[in-house]
Amino acid sequence: MSYITKSVLLFAIVASIAYAYTKEEIEMFQFQTELNKKYGSDMNIYKFLKLDKIDSNYKNINNKQIIKQVRKLSAKYHPDKNKKYIKLYQRINIAKDILLNHESRKNYDYYLNSSRGFPKYDFMKGGFYHSLAGRLQLNGILLLLFVLTVVCPFFHVLYLKSTIIGKRMKMNQFIDAIIEQHDDTKGLGVKYLKFDTSEKQDESQIDELCIKFGKVYSVEKDGKEVLMDPSVLIPDMKVSDVFPLNLFFGKKK
Template sequence: MFGSRLRLLLCFLVGIAALAYAFTPEEVEMFQLQNEIVKAYKNKDLDFYKLLKLPKLRESTSQEIRKNLRKLSKTYHPDKNKKYRKLYERLTLATKILENDSYRKTYDYYLKNGFPAYDHGKGGFYFSKVQPKTWFIATFLYVACGIIHFVILRLQNDGNRTRIERFLRDVRSQDNTSGLGEKRLLFKQSADDEGKEIIVRMGDVYVVQPDGVEAHISTSDIKSPGLRDCMLVTLPLWFWNKSFGRLFASTMVPDTSSVSKPKASNQRQKSDRVSPNAKGNTMELPNGKVLHSRKKNL
């Protein structure tokens, strides 16, 4: 069951990561222009600041960038010379990106960390190496999902505890000995249900299992889940056990050839004595919930 839940969770994480990391139309526009000017002028170091011939380059303000375009228009406007039409389109688009603080911040990020490559066969722009933004998104999603999983575990645990406490209150309300004697009840979920025998003895509630063992019903054995129970810890352990953990486990398997047969038979006898007690450690209530119990002698 854990494996199926894990696969669903991984699909959910991949879907969120794909949505979070998808390029926006503005980013694609930046990538296309950057890729275009690098190929057109055969200069890998060329960027929008150098294309616009800004005196202060990256230190230029938005107002200075707009004024610079008006200055360049006197020379490169297509109305004056048609051969500069494509160049003027590039200058206008670069100015539009850099004069917008949000777009400019995005462009500066890719200018520092690298632009994605383009391949039509791969569906457009893609990164040939993992970017810092990818690690940040992956870490954020992992921690966020881990916290959500922890909250869900706590809510489920509190819900189970509440249901058991309600069941105990309902059973004790039918005890006419005032908690000083023993009262036997038959708990049925429906008219066709065979029912389960419930014993209220000195205020404690027990359910009689098919083998005659009385299982004590209590919330004291329910442990609240901790961080080690959520996916922040269980997911890495699951990957380890499914991958490298198997390799290490295979190299650490003890040699049982030298173990004597009487000793092995003694171990089987011990395990046979222990196994009946293990059945009394858990109990499935009529509502389908599994309760922890401790064995009590009749």
């Protein structure tokens, strides 16, 4: 992976975290979801506080009107009058806090007037997700990072291990077959076997073998003899071979 690609990938991760929904936004989405489940899909904070009866245009409603209406509802539905009002009283105060905070009200109005509405909760995406903005809940990003840094490497390690074991088994079978078919010295001498390489397509293909005292060696171009031991010819995996580390530290092709 090139330096530019690595930089872009790291930037995308950092940007997605920075662009993730804030804690306040998540609480607002959760509250809106709660209102919709309790009072219907067309319910919003303004209707919940009955501010729509004061002015149907929510933008015209000021903080004084909000405070006045909240006090009226709080007095009517105070838990001291009836314990069953506890949850309702809590909702009234949450709605008040959202509308009296300039930034949270601005965000609320944005999603309220958006054609896509408020972000929906999606367990597979790790929480609240808005397809229009492409934003994720931080939990979703952390879940994705967990999958990339823990789950994927775990299964990749299993795959690499099984691949190495399989290759070593085949190599052992190959070595045994060479000894059985060509060691007519019965392990007491040395014998060389040369292969026809006129149509050689793979540079890793072995040109010459040496059977020496019951063991098989590959003969390098410089004449060096290397024991055909699976642990030598098929080495163990390295940490840098495991995804996603291989993207950053793997050998450049």
